Amino acid sequence: MAFVSTTVHAESFRLFYSHDGMGELEPCGCRANPMGGVIRLKNALKKQATTSPSIYVDTGNSYFESREVAGSLREPIRIQSEKLAEAHRELGLKLYVPGDKDFALGLDHFKKLVKISKITPLSLNLEERDEKTKSHFFQQEFVTKSGDTSYRFVGLHGTDLILPEELVVKNPTEALKKYLDDKPLQTNEKLIVLSELTLEKDRTLAEMFTKISLIIGSRDQAFTQTPITVGSTLIVQTSYRNQYLGIVNFSDESAPVAELMGLDESLESSPDKKLVQIIANWKKSTRKFSSISTPAAQNSSKQFQTFPSCVSCHDGIFKFWMGTPHSQALTPLLAKDQFSQPQCLTCHTLKPDRGALVLENGKKLGWTEHASFMKDLAQFTRTGTPAPKPQLEQVKQAWGAVQCENCHGPAGNHPFEGQMKKIVPETTCLKCHTEERAPSWYEGKRLKPGIVDLKKKLIQCPAG
Ligand code: HEC
Numbered sequence: 303m304a305f306v307s308t309t310v311h312a313e314s315f316r317l318f319y320s321h322d323g324m325g326e327l328e329p330c331g332c333r334a335n336p337m338g339g340v341i342r343l344k345n346a347l348k349k350q351a352t353t354s355p356s357i358y359v360d361t362g363n364s365y366f367e368s369r370e371v372a373g374s375l376r377e378p379i380r381i382q383s384e385k386l387a388e389a390h391r392e393l394g395l396k397l398y399v400p401g402d403k404d405f406a407l408g409l410d411h412f413k414k415l416v417k418i419s420k421i422t423p424l425s426l427n428l429e430e431r432d433e434k435t436k437s438h439f440f441q442q443e444f445v446t447k448s449g450d451t452s453y454r455f456v457g458l459h460g461t462d463l464i465l466p467e468e469l470v471v472k473n474p475t476e477a478l479k480k481y482l483d484d485k486p487l488q489t490n491e492k493l494i495v496l497s498e499l500t501l502e503k504d505r506t507l508a509e510m511f512t513k514i515s516l517i518i519g520s521r522d523q524a525f526t527q528t529p530i531t532v533g534s535t536l537i538v539q540t541s542y543r544n545q546y547l548g549i550v551n552f553s554d555e556s557a558p559v560a561e562l563m564g565l566d567e568s569l570e571s572s573p574d575k576k577l578v579q580i581i582a583n584w585k586k587s588t589r590k591f592s593s594i595s596t597p598a599a600q601n602s603s604k605q606f607q608t609f610p611s612c613v614s615c616h617d618g619i620f621k622f623w624m625g626t627p628h629s630q631a632l633t634p635l636l637a638k639d640q641f642s643q644p645q646c647l648t649c650h651t652l653k654p655d656r657g658a659l660v661l662e663n664g665k666k667l668g669w670t671e672h673a674s675f676m677k678d679l680a681q682f683t684r685t686g687t688p689a690p691k692p693q694l695e696q697v698k699q700a701w702g703a704v705q706c707e708n709c710h711g712p713a714g715n716h717p718f719e720g721q722m723k724k725i726v727p728e729t730t731c732l733k734c735h736t737e738e739r740a741p742s743w744y745e746g747k748r749l750k751p752g753i754v755d756l757k758k759k760l761i762q763c764p765a766g
């Protein structure tokens with residue numbers, strides 16, 4: 303897909319946009335050609351810089367992956383969001399229209415992110431509920447000039463957003479109408495709406511307010527590979543997780559032109575030093591969380607045993623499993639030190655919060671040692687040499703890789719009590735093989751017919 307056109311136009315103002323970044327600082331390696339990451343984003347912004355004035359805006363849901371963050375993840379996710387805010391400052395991000403996910407750790411935390419990143423939070427219809435302390439935290443508009451033209455930015459929020467207690471959303475169309483009645487648009491002014499309404503409502507908005515030049519959407523991930531035009535209004539959305547940088551070029555003579563630039567490997571060379579430092583600091587400060595043991599995790603009713611306990615009775619199955627990619631699922635995380643990201647471990651381990659390798663003598667080893675142990679073990683089960691270090695008999699519990707109990711459920715007291723699940727339902731596979739992480743299983747957003755049965759044949763345990 304080549305999105306960037308090479309046509310030269312007499313542009314007078316260039317706008318960069320992103321949204322739905324989902325907290326990502328670095329591209330996840332799950333996709334075949336992983337795109338995204340703040341380092342590539344910085345290089346893209348540099349490459350696309352022109353002599354005419356420009357601005358970089360984000361239409362929200364970029365700080366967190368979900369609206370709620372589970373207890374043990376709160377601390378590492380908080381650190382990640384603050385590092386991302388530092389990155390935003392380095393990227394020169396100017397305007398931000400938050401989505402509901404941005405309040406995952408509360409309004410006060412979002413205010414802290416605004417302080418760190420120096421972004422301007424924008425909304426015409428989002429307010430703090432408390433009349434007395436209402437601080438007008440959200441700016442009503444932002445205006446910038448290029449030549450004789452003024453660009454007026456406003457933010458609009460949907461009434462269906464699930465927001466923190468302290469915030470209230472007013473009707474967006476009424477808010478925009480009042481804003482334009484109070485301050486009518488002049489001929490040398492262009493109105494740009496940064497919208498949290500979702501695509502269908504953006505269309506309706508464009509029909510109602512024909513003078514809007516551009517609407518940048520968010521939230522419903524309606525990746526507009528070709529921009530939508532309603533009358534003389536352009537509506538755009540780029541993809542999630544910073545896979546593409548959105549660009550809109552304005553010129554005085556003609557309608558704005560939208561482009562998308564893929565953030566691929568070609569943008570990796572000469573990484574920005576400050577961003578490299580921010581990412582290194584982030585990993586350093588979250589590393590300790592990848593092996594913490596939390597009370598919540600220990601309370602699960604049925605206990606896990608982990609695979610070393612299964613080997614004595616299911617030796618044939620163990621050897622088969624050692625030959626599948628699941629037993630090596632820690633390896634891809636090694637390359638980029640992505641063990642420090644708890645959210646990656648969720649699908650690449652059995653239980654990330656229980657530690658990595660626990661030895662019979664009580665000693666604990668980390669994820670890096672665990673990954674190389676799995677490699678050695680695979681080699682050993684294939685050829686009989688050399689003996690892996692530590693030896694399998696010395697390992698009491700191994701929490702890494704996609705293993706028996708990921709698919710068959712916690713063993714509890716098996717084989718002495720209870721019954722293990724023999725059949726693994728499709729839904730178990732799809733918890734990890736999501737559209738986003740295993741795109742080759744899908745056609746667009748839909749699962750390819752028969753794909754799970756086909757894939758099952760590759761990994762299902764033999765009788766024994
Ligand atoms: C002491 C020997 C022993 C150990 C250790 C053991 N199993 Fe089993 N397992 C059995 C036997 C015997 C059966 C078949 C009888 C049954 O259905 O319970 C079985 C059956 C199973 C089944 C299929 C259930 C069925 O209905 O056929 C699964 C899945 C399973 N085991 C997984 C595991 C896992 C995972 C572990 C390690 C956590 C493990 N087993 C450890 C002996 C063992």
Ligand code: HEC
Binds near residue numbers: 643
């Ligand atoms: C929702 C589950 C899930 C999460 C969360 C997840 N992954 Fe994955 N990952 C997968 C699956 C499934 C595959 C196999 C995809 C395939 O080959 O179709 C995979 C494959 C990969 C691969 C490629 C492996 C190879 O052999 O080519 C890398 C690298 C990777 N993941 C890194 C990460 C990182 C880094 C993160 C955190 C940012 C992460 N994953 C989070 C499920 C997940």
Ligand code: HEC
Binds near residue numbers: 705707724725762
């Ligand atoms: C990625 C998922 C996955 C992993 C990991 C996995 N299994 Fe299985 N296992 C399956 C599937 C699929 C089947 C076949 C049943 C079915 O079609 O659902 C199966 C079947 C079995 C059976 C029944 C075999 C028979 O036909 O009598 C046993 C026992 C078993 N697995 C044990 C294990 C043990 C022990 C491990 C770890 C060493 C393990 N499994 C790892 C998916 C998995």
Ligand code: HEC
Binds near residue numbers: 628649
């Ligand atoms: C706990 C998460 C998890 C579960 C559950 C899981 N997988 Fe996987 N699977 C992964 C990861 C991670 C990889 C990539 C491992 C690597 O390449 O290092 C993977 C790789 C694979 C691959 C090789 C890549 C591909 O797409 O061809 C197959 C096949 C596969 N899984 C099939 C299955 C099937 C079938 C099930 C259900 C019976 C299943 N998986 C359940 C996480 C999971």
